[in-house]
Amino acid sequence: MSQQKVVLLLGSNLGDPQKNLEVAMEKLESGNIEILKKSEILISLPVEFVSSNIFCNIATIILTDLSPIQLLNFIKGIEVEMGRIDDSRVSGGYTDRVIDIDIITYNELNFISERLEVPHKKHLFEREFSKILLKNLSRKT
Template identity: 85%
Template sequence: MSQQEVILLLGSNLGDPKKNLELALEKLKNGNIEILKKSEFLNSPPVEFVSSNIFCNIATIILTDLSPIQLLDFVKSTEFEMGRINDSRVSGSYNDRIIDIDIVKYNELNFKSERLEVPHKKHLFDREFSKILLKNLSRKT
């Protein structure tokens, strides 16, 4: 498969969130994923659940030869390796997390399966912190 341009959104609100994000980005690079651009880090309150732990978030544009499902498997294994045990899609609710990696866009692909939907409409249209990060990412050179 040829190289695909993908937008990922990463977030963390446990431990040292910024350090968690930096480690996740390193793990992506070690997975043969090229990071083209990164937004600035952005702190934001939790969305769709209550917690006193503030999130640190970042958006990134990557190049990968993984299919959407292969990429999902890779980011889920990265989350698990970093200590994330609860998946909101499985549990049906959000909670604090050491790392969360979402596939926001995969080229211009429209894809929907039981495990993955791209584009990720909540991040593109509903969540204010996501819109700020994506706008910041589009301005980066």
Template identity: 75%
Template sequence: MLKISEFLTSEPVEFASSNIFCNIALIIFTDLSPIKLLEQIKSIEAEMGRVNDSKISGGYTDRVIDIDIVNFNWLNFSSERLEIPHRKHIFEREFSKILLKDFI
């Protein structure tokens, strides 16, 4: 880990829930490709108990963890499973704008 943001709580975005969410941003160094990094992230999420994936289910629900790749060395990348940069986080979601203000 090269840099870590403050912790920020937020209301759910794009779905209804009575839960409050804890958000954090990191800058990391990795030798992994974007797809290999995504595979590692999905493995971590599964190990922590996440059972649904919004890309597969087509919508957001409560989850124990959600890790997103927001940027990857300013790469523009798009596949069925991954879009970099993560435009919703960079341009639309207020909690992300706050967390990323010192990163981007």
């Protein structure tokens, strides 16, 4: 498969969130993923759940030869490896997390399965912190 341009959004609000983002980015690169750009880190309050832990978030553009589902499996593996035990799709709601990695866009692909929807409409159109990160990412050279 040829190289695909993908936008990911990463967030963390447990432990050392900024360090968690750095570790997750290193793990992405160790999986033969090239990071082309990354946004500035944005601090935000939790969205769609209540917590006293604030989030560190970052958006990144990557190149990968993984299919959407292969990429999803890879990033879910990173989340588990870093200590994330509950996935919002499984638990039915959002909670604090060591790391969360979402696929926002995958080239121009429109893809819907039981486990993945691309583009990620909540991040593109509803969540203000996501829109800020994505705008920041598009301005970076």
